[in-house]
Amino acid sequence: MVKGALAVHRFTSIKRAITHQTTSSERALSIDASPSFRAWRRRFMSQRLTLGLRIAIVAYFTFFLLRITFFLVQSPANDTTWFQMAIVTEAGLFLFLGLQQTPIGRRHPEFLFLGASLTVTLVEQIWATLNGIAFPGLFAWTLVFLTQATLIPVQWPFHLMAQLGTVGYYYGVNTALGLQPSYQSLWEPQQLLYLFWFCCISNLSVHLAERLRWSEIQAQRSLEAEKARSERLLLNILPKVVASKLKEKQRAIADSFADVTVLFADIVGFTQIAAGIPPHDVVDLLNYIFSAFDSLADKHGLEKIKTIGDAYMVVGGLPMEIDNHAEAIADMALDMIKTMEHLSQEKGQLFQIRIGINTGPVIAGVIGRKKFIYDLWGDAVNIASRMESQGVANCIQVTENVVNRLGDRYIFEKRGVVHIKGKGNMMTYFLKDKQPDRQLHSNP
Numbered sequence: 001m002v003k004g005a006l007a008v009h010r011f012t013s014i015k016r017a018i019t020h021q022t023t024s025s026e027r028a029l030s031i032d033a034s035p036s037f038r039a040w041r042r043r044f045m046s047q048r049l050t051l052g053l054r055i056a057i058v059a060y061f062t063f064f065l066l067r068i069t070f071f072l073v074q075s076p077a078n079d080t081t082w083f084q085m086a087i088v089t090e091a092g093l094f095l096f097l098g099l100q101q102t103p104i105g106r107r108h109p110e111f112l113f114l115g116a117s118l119t120v121t122l123v124e125q126i127w128a129t130l131n132g133i134a135f136p137g138l139f140a141w142t143l144v145f146l147t148q149a150t151l152i153p154v155q156w157p158f159h160l161m162a163q164l165g166t167v168g169y170y171y172g173v174n175t176a177l178g179l180q181p182s183y184q185s186l187w188e189p190q191q192l193l194y195l196f197w198f199c200c201i202s203n204l205s206v207h208l209a210e211r212l213r214w215s216e217i218q219a220q221r222s223l224e225a226e227k228a229r230s231e232r233l234l235l236n237i238l239p240k241v242v243a244s245k246l247k248e249k250q251r252a253i254a255d256s257f258a259d260v261t262v263l264f265a266d267i268v269g270f271t272q273i274a275a276g277i278p279p280h281d282v283v284d285l286l287n288y289i290f291s292a293f294d295s296l297a298d299k300h301g302l303e304k305i306k307t308i309g310d311a312y313m314v315v316g317g318l319p320m321e322i323d324n325h326a327e328a329i330a331d332m333a334l335d336m337i338k339t340m341e342h343l344s345q346e347k348g349q350l351f352q353i354r355i356g357i358n359t360g361p362v363i364a365g366v367i368g369r370k371k372f373i374y375d376l377w378g379d380a381v382n383i384a385s386r387m388e389s390q391g392v393a394n395c396i397q398v399t400e401n402v403v404n405r406l407g408d409r410y411i412f413e414k415r416g417v418v419h420i421k422g423k424g425n426m427m428t429y430f431l432k433d434k435q436p437d438r439q440l441h442s443n444p
Contacts, residue, residue, distance in 0.1 A: 356387025
């Protein structure tokens with residue numbers, strides 16, 4: 001029983017090792033598991049098979065002409081059955097070339113490959129059998145196998161089947177019929193060894209060529225994935241239109257926009273909040289808030305410009321111009337207030353935000369050579385920033401330009417005149433909400 005248990009254990013270990021090795025090999029190569037590779041292999045084999053068949057037709061015809069020359073020069077008493085065999089072979093090659101152009105032929109080129117290969121090698125063998133001789137066509141066989149391995153280096157199992165079909169017929173049929181070659185024994189050891197190594201090297205060459213192509217496809221796929229990843233990273237930094245210009249290696253990327261709406265937001269008292277929690281929690285909190293703001297920017301079709309510390313900047317109306325940029329910014333600002341209220345309820349701690357909005361012309365572009373960003377310049381930007389910095393906690397302070405732009409579609413509260421650095425006294429307002437009928441219209 002002990003020996004039996006040891007045997008079972010040994011068998012299980014070997015099986016596990018073989019399974020692990022097979023799984024690792026399949027995971028490393030996974031050729032048949034890749035639809036794209038199978039599609040490429042089918043196309044490649046179809047194209048190369050067409051080329052191979054055309055070459056075979058021309059090559060076989062040259063031997064046909066050579067035989068005709070010998071027939072005419074030497075003696076008309078030569079065996080004419082060879083010409084019949086040659087005509088059948090040539091007709092078979094033309095047939096497979098025609099089938100290659102059909103839908104079925106394009107879907108299954110490997111079977112046409114097998115049929116064409118056996119046509120060249122077996123028709124001659126059948127001719128020899130009918131003439132009562134065993135004819136080892138080593139020259140024709142090796143020429144066919146070598147041509148296939150160099151012109152059509154894919155699907156090595158079909159190469160092996162073509163070789164086994166040829167060699168199997170020669171040794172099987174001739175042994176069964178008791179036929180022998182005229183100048184050597186049927187089972188000549190040197191001939192067997194030669195065929196063995198020639199076929200092994202040809203099939204190994206096909207296998208390695210296919211693996212090389214697979215590796216190239218994998219490398220190309222990895223390169224495309226890395227390119228897509230870089231593209232996504234670039235689009236996280238820059239708008240798509242600007243990123244396209246940057247990839248075109250334009251030296252200066254700058255555009256002026258006559259009418260956009262800019263929003264600045266800042267978390268009230270964030271320095272004090274951050275001082276009381278671990279650094280990791282500070283980053284998590286900012287990431288939570290700004291990720292929510294990013295989602296709002298996507299929802300309203302706006303362009304996030306940047307974050308600086310606990311400040312957030314977003315703009316509407318660029319790089320693609322839209323007519324409702326002021327409305328989109330206003331809606332986002334109201335949603336940002338709601339987001340902070342929800343956060344306060346969720347965390348059990350008061351979180352507030354100041355928001356400033358202004359509408360006007362700006363210049364937008366990319367500056368710097370390292371860690372570049374898409375940024376905005378102009379009075380409209382500066383005033384929007386002042387609306388935020390001189391605003392009130394949990395309020396949205398806007399300029400008269402914004403009020404005039406939004407009109408009676410939103411509810412405003414006049415704050416009064418505020419002194420704005422660099423601009424002097426300005427009338428400002430608080431954006432309180434959207435008109436009820438507008439809310440129903442925008443949220444059916």
